[in-house]
Amino acid sequence: MQNRLIYWLLFVLVLTLALTGLSTAQAAFEDDEACLMCHKYPRMGRVTQDGVFRSYNVPPEMFSNTVHRNVPCRDCHNYIKELPHRPVETGVTCEQECHTKKNPATGKPFSHKPVYDLYQNSVHARGKIAEGLDADKPYCISCHTNPLYNPHQTEPPKKVIDRCELCHEKLDFVTQWYSHTSRRVLEVKRSGEEIVALCSRCHSNEKMLERHAAAAEEAGEPLGKKFLIAAKSYEESFHGKVTKYGLEGAATCLVCHADQENYYRGVHGILSSRDPASPTHSNNRVETCRQCHKYADEKFLAVDPHPSFDAKYNPVLHKAEAIYGVVGNGVVVALIGLSLFETFGRRRDGVGWRIRWGSTWWRRSKRKRKRIIPR
Amino acid sequence: MKLSKEAEKALQKCMRQNRTPDKDRKEVEDLIELMPQDRVLLYKNVISNPIGDLPRYSIHIRIQHLLTFSTFLLLAFTGLPVHFSDAFWAEPFNSMLGGIEVTRTIHRTLAAVMIFTMIYHVATLAAGTIIRLARGRFDIRRTVIPMYKDLQDMKEDVMYFAGTRKQRPEMDKFMYKQKIHYFAAAFGNSVMVLSGSAFLFPDIWASILPSGWAYYFQDIMRLAHPHEALLALVVIAFWHWYNVHLAPGRFPMQWTYLTGKITREHQIEEHFLEYLRNLVEQPAERAYLRTLLQKYDLRAQERLSEGLPASVPADGQ
Numbered sequence: 261m262q263n264r265l266i267y268w269l270l271f272v273l274v275l276t277l278a279l280t281g282l283s284t285a286q287a288a289f290e291d292d293e294a295c296l297m298c299h300k301y302p303r304m305g306r307v308t309q310d311g312v313f314r315s316y317n318v319p320p321e322m323f324s325n326t327v328h329r330n331v332p333c334r335d336c337h338n339y340i341k342e343l344p345h346r347p348v349e350t351g352v353t354c355e356q357e358c359h360t361k362k363n364p365a366t367g368k369p370f371s372h373k374p375v376y377d378l379y380q381n382s383v384h385a386r387g388k389i390a391e392g393l394d395a396d397k398p399y400c401i402s403c404h405t406n407p408l409y410n411p412h413q414t415e416p417p418k419k420v421i422d423r424c425e426l427c428h429e430k431l432d433f434v435t436q437w438y439s440h441t442s443r444r445v446l447e448v449k450r451s452g453e454e455i456v457a458l459c460s461r462c463h464s465n466e467k468m469l470e471r472h473a474a475a476a477e478e479a480g481e482p483l484g485k486k487f488l489i490a491a492k493s494y495e496e497s498f499h500g501k502v503t504k505y506g507l508e509g510a511a512t513c514l515v516c517h518a519d520q521e522n523y524y525r526g527v528h529g530i531l532s533s534r535d536p537a538s539p540t541h542s543n544n545r546v547e548t549c550r551q552c553h554k555y556a557d558e559k560f561l562a563v564d565p566h567p568s569f570d571a572k573y574n575p576v577l578h579k580a581e582a583i584y585g586v587v588g589n590g591v592v593v594a595l596i597g598l599s600l601f602e603t604f605g606r607r608r609d610g611v612g613w614r615i616r617w618g619s620t621w622w623r624r625s626k627r628k629r630k631r632i633i634p635r
Numbered sequence: 636m637k638l639s640k641e642a643e644k645a646l647q648k649c650m651r652q653n654r655t656p657d658k659d660r661k662e663v664e665d666l667i668e669l670m671p672q673d674r675v676l677l678y679k680n681v682i683s684n685p686i687g688d689l690p691r692y693s694i695h696i697r698i699q700h701l702l703t704f705s706t707f708l709l710l711a712f713t714g715l716p717v718h719f720s721d722a723f724w725a726e727p728f729n730s731m732l733g734g735i736e737v738t739r740t741i742h743r744t745l746a747a748v749m750i751f752t753m754i755y756h757v758a759t760l761a762a763g764t765i766i767r768l769a770r771g772r773f774d775i776r777r778t779v780i781p782m783y784k785d786l787q788d789m790k791e792d793v794m795y796f797a798g799t800r801k802q803r804p805e806m807d808k809f810m811y812k813q814k815i816h817y818f819a820a821a822f823g824n825s826v827m828v829l830s831g832s833a834f835l836f837p838d839i840w841a842s843i844l845p846s847g848w849a850y851y852f853q854d855i856m857r858l859a860h861p862h863e864a865l866l867a868l869v870v871i872a873f874w875h876w877y878n879v880h881l882a883p884g885r886f887p888m889q890w891t892y893l894t895g896k897i898t899r900e901h902q903i904e905e906h907f908l909e910y911l912r913n914l915v916e917q918p919a920e921r922a923y924l925r926t927l928l929q930k931y932d933l934r935a936q937e938r939l940s941e942g943l944p945a946s947v948p949a950d951g952q
Contacts, residue, residue, distance in 0.1 A: 603882065
């Protein structure tokens with residue numbers, strides 16, 4: 261019943277567009293298949309049986325800035341065979357082969373599958389459609405939020421263009437390829453702050469973390485004792501503070517938790533610290549720390565990269581902090597008190613703030629003794 | 636004036652160490668005889684040069700103080716905006732210096748200067764002590780080392796300010812407040828250097844420390860560095876600046892840190908034992924005091940104010 265309603269709505273929409281000839285903003289990418297004819301409308305979507313509005317809108321001005329702007333829609337949405345198309349069940353998954361028509365480098369279909377396979381072996385692995393605890397884990401698009409982290413150089417330098425156009429007559433082609441490659445050279449990774457913000461999006465979600473900790477406990481494989489406060493305690497750490505200052509060089513989440521031999525391979529294949537191949541596994545920690553701390557040894561591992569002043573996690577530090585608080589406040593009160601006490605005593609003894617011959621003795625004592633002799 | 640046991644001891648030791656000739660000894664003893672028992676009468680009547688009359692600090696100590704306070708303040712001004720980088724005032728301050736990375740670099744550079752000052756200070760004290768020992772002029776009571784007498788002085792001084800004593804205690808070259816302050820600063824500086832080095836060289840510290848200590852050391856140092864800095868600022872603002880600038884009798888400031896000299900009135904009031912030594916070591920001070928005492932006859936004034944005859948009767952009453 262609902263599907264029929266959707267078809268009817270789509271038909272009315274297409275008909276209306278055809279009749280009125282409405283035109284909206286010119287798409288900045290090649291929409292050869294006229295998908296935007298429908299998907300450019302902000303209200304394009306449907307209400308699910310759960311009452312949730314699912315938007316099918318693809319804002320052209322936004323899409324034209326993504327890394328996929330030059331990929332025809334049906335290169336990825338290859339299950340669409342007719343228009344208006346039938347309801348989509350799974351949609352595009354990131355491992356599928358795509359933009360087969362525009363891969364002049366190899367002539368072969370391109371795919372993110374190798375990276376996807378790496379990710380599927382990581383601690384974050386999940387499918388596009390996931391349920392239960394897996395649904396909490398990040399899918400590819402949880403982190404790859406185009407275009408925020410993928411700016412590209414849109415205007416190639418003249419000296420590059422001059423050289424390319426000797427053979428490649430189409431300037432658009434040259435620009436596209438320059439952008440494609442330069443983005444990979446120039447924008448190689450996120451800043452430390454961005455990485456921490458990205459990881460913290462899930463690792464500071466208390467309910468989500470508690471769910472996973474409880475499940476692991478039940479399964480007899482309890483998670484690390486700092487799992488629940490990983491993001492918060494990192495922010496408290498020296499690394500976290502330096503990263504927060506916007507300075508590069510301090511360890512971010514990925515510097516320790518991802519294998520740095522190949523950064524891009526490492527970040528997609530983050531492993532549980534129980535895995536012997538993980539850089540945070542107890543056998544590998546010294547080497548991991550030595551990436552930055554040249555003289556790190558077994559004893560250095562005692563330094564907590566996720567420190568906490570919470571009594572639950574570190575009662576000694578909690579008490580030390582409390583003592584400093586008491587001492588600090590106590591000293592302020594005591595010193596102000598002492599100063600007032602002395603001021604009161606000296607004033608009563610006839611000592612003031614007035615200056616006479618560069619000195620401040622000027623009054624008779626109030627202690628009923630005439631201590632000043634008239635000069 | 637009849638000297639207390641402590642004062643008598645200090646005076647005799649000073650004269651012994653200086654090999655004071657009998658003539659000068661006699662002069663000092665005569666002057667002490669002419670002094671009123673009430674020291675307040677004395678120090679409220681002397682004329683003092685506001686920039687100082689009597690020697691107190693060598694040029695080395697003055698340079699060290701200048702270096703210490705300038706580095707301390709600048710370290711605080713560059714450390715606080717780093718620690719409280721989220722505060723509304725921190726960002727413009729850091730931007731003014733060229734960004735937080737520049738603030739941190741300045742902070743570390745100043746820390747190196749402060750460490751140099753500490754080494755310079757310890758070297759000065761060590762050299763000064765060795766020279767004094769070699770010349771037979773070392774007196775532990777003239778140093779900043781805490782003594783039991785300091786506790787008694789503190790008690791007596793508190794009672795004076797509370798109004799239950801007529802005079803302040805006879806204190807030495809460094810009184811109890813200065814000793815507390817000195818060791819608080821020494822402790823604070825050491826903690827700051829230790830914790831700062833823990834930030835810069837965590838791996839080296841972990842390899843030096845016994846197993847198990849590293850776990851607490853790094854975090855306690857991280858806790859100590861800002862807290863100790865704030866504590867030091869509080870002590871400086873509410874106590875040191877009060878004592879040397881704002882306290883009645885000290886306003887607008889003591890010039891000692893620049894001139895190395897202390898005013899006569901201050902020396903008699905708070906460092907009377909050192910003033911007695913000044914009488915031994917400074918002939919000019921003996922001359923000044925003799926003139927003052929002869930001009931005003933403070934002892935007679937004292938007796939009159941207590942309802943006694945101006946001169947001591949033959950029977951000594």
